[in-house]
Amino acid sequence: MKGLKSAVEIVSKVLEWAITLCFFVILALTIILVVLRYGFNESIIGGNELMEYLFIYTTAIGAAVALARREHIKITWFIDKLSPLYRRIVDILDFILIALINGVMIYYSIPWIRSVGRFESPVLRLPNRLIQIIVPIGCGLVMLYCAYLILAIVTGEQSESEKEAAL
Numbered sequence: 001m002k003g004l005k006s007a008v009e010i011v012s013k014v015l016e017w018a019i020t021l022c023f024f025v026i027l028a029l030t031i032i033l034v035v036l037r038y039g040f041n042e043s044i045i046g047g048n049e050l051m052e053y054l055f056i057y058t059t060a061i062g063a064a065v066a067l068a069r070r071e072h073i074k075i076t077w078f079i080d081k082l083s084p085l086y087r088r089i090v091d092i093l094d095f096i097l098i099a100l101i102n103g104v105m106i107y108y109s110i111p112w113i114r115s116v117g118r119f120e121s122p123v124l125r126l127p128n129r130l131i132q133i134i135v136p137i138g139c140g141l142v143m144l145y146c147a148y149l150i151l152a153i154v155t156g157e158q159s160e161s162e163k164e165a166a167l
Contacts, residue, residue, distance in 0.1 A: 060138025
């Protein structure tokens with residue numbers, strides 16, 4: 001389990017750095033585009049489109065990283081009232097449901113990418129599949145993190161709601 005945990009941490013760090021890089025490019029592009037637009041009445045062709053695509057990537061990857069860090073949205077008032085055993089059961093069911101929802105998104109996104117992915121983006125002329133492919137990739141990462149977190153709970157790692165209840 002320790003080897004798997006370190007592999008998950010390495011993957012999470014790489015994804016976090018990718019998100020940070022995307023956000024840095026978004027920030028830099030935003031500043032440059034505003035200065036060019038209002039200072040020089042110019043623009044970078046495709047700059048706004050690139051920012052949109054980077055935002056899509058950060059959202060898809062960020063959802064996986066947030067789940068891995070257990071920082072996903074949750075309301076724990078009811079779960080905090082449960083015994084540790086039932087908290088673990090609810091946590092496992094939670095991760096199963098999150099994985100199932102992401103599995104459904106992968107299932108429906110593949111035909112969607114096949115049908116509209118061949119078209120090019122308006123300005124950058126990139127095939128849409130390059131942008132849309134992040135949907136099944138992000139959902140796949142979420143499913144892998146769910147499997148890891150379920151395994152961690154089953155093998156005796158402390159669940160998140162137990163950690164919160166201990167505080």
